[in-house]
Amino acid sequence: MITGMALAPRKIGAVTAAVAFAMVLTAPHTTATPDHRTGVRKIEYSLGDRAFQVPGFHTEPGGPVADLELTAVVHAPRTLIGKRPVVLLAHGYWKPCQSDQWVWPCPQADAxxxxxxxxxxxQELARQGFVVVSVSVNGVNAGEMGQSADIARAALMSRHLELLRDLNDGKGPLAERLKAFRNHLDLTNVGTLGHSRGGRGAVYQASDRHAAELPAGVRIRAVLPLAPADYYAPDPEAPENLDYRITKIPFAVMTGSCDGAVNGGSYVDNAKGRNLAPIHAVTPKHANHNYFNTEWSYDNDSRCPDTGLTPEQQRAVATTYIPAFFRQYLLGQHNPIVSGGWPGVDVVTHQPIG
Structure with a gap:
């Protein structure tokens, strides 16, 4: 079974102990850029490249506990009125350093x-009213692989949600620099999206088994694994399946028909017939794995390169379906394409049982 793209051989590790969090506080670095043409503001924050650790997640099996970054870019409506739902994005497995070194932090500061x-x-989600936080996961990519990396990704995503929750209450290391967001974030109405191995982390975080591990006051209402890397489970009730089984939250798995890295089917198979909320298998025809990320688009991993979508066409699919999905499940605004798709994008929907 294909389990996602890898740019270099890596060893597999595993973590079975309960996860605790550790963070080294540093002064947050932020930059802000309003875009008056779109009505969207863009803000970056970073607490440093060694700001967070997940006990049990190592740089390599038997090595030291890995240092992870707390870095993100935020897109939000330029004018915030009331509390806005939050969408958290997490990228997948790619080289952590532009110099192709698989270490963290990058020795040449070239993350x-x-x-x-x-x-x-x-930008498109923010234009439609969401506060969107895309987090850096380079430190995880430089460490162990396997389920231990999924646990670390989920923990990192939860730590960002915890930081945003505290920010909303006027507390924590982001409160002073991002004070414009205070009282404008609804952390009880969160959507998550993970791309590639980030999809595995997002599903692990939101699974029925791990729902109680979310930070207090945070509620995930919808999940979209985007071209998620598959995991291996030998039978339907294997522990691995339970760790990635979502039955109580709506989710959509979007994987292109020409994806040369993953097939994404295990998540729907794991939940269908047990699901208490709608689940959607979304297949953009001729889409590949990498074009969903503009930084990865130089690598055309398509199984059908001669008939595939251009990067612009593939991103147009993403900005059509993904906002509609989150508007339906976070804002209650039904859109028929979420369950039915449109020409060029097939959707198979499994309605709630019972």
């Missing part, structure tokens, strides 16, 4: 900006 590869999507 690869995978988290900026969804700026086009963040």
């Amino acid at each position: 690869f900006p995978s988290y900026r590869g969804y700026d086009y999507l963040g």
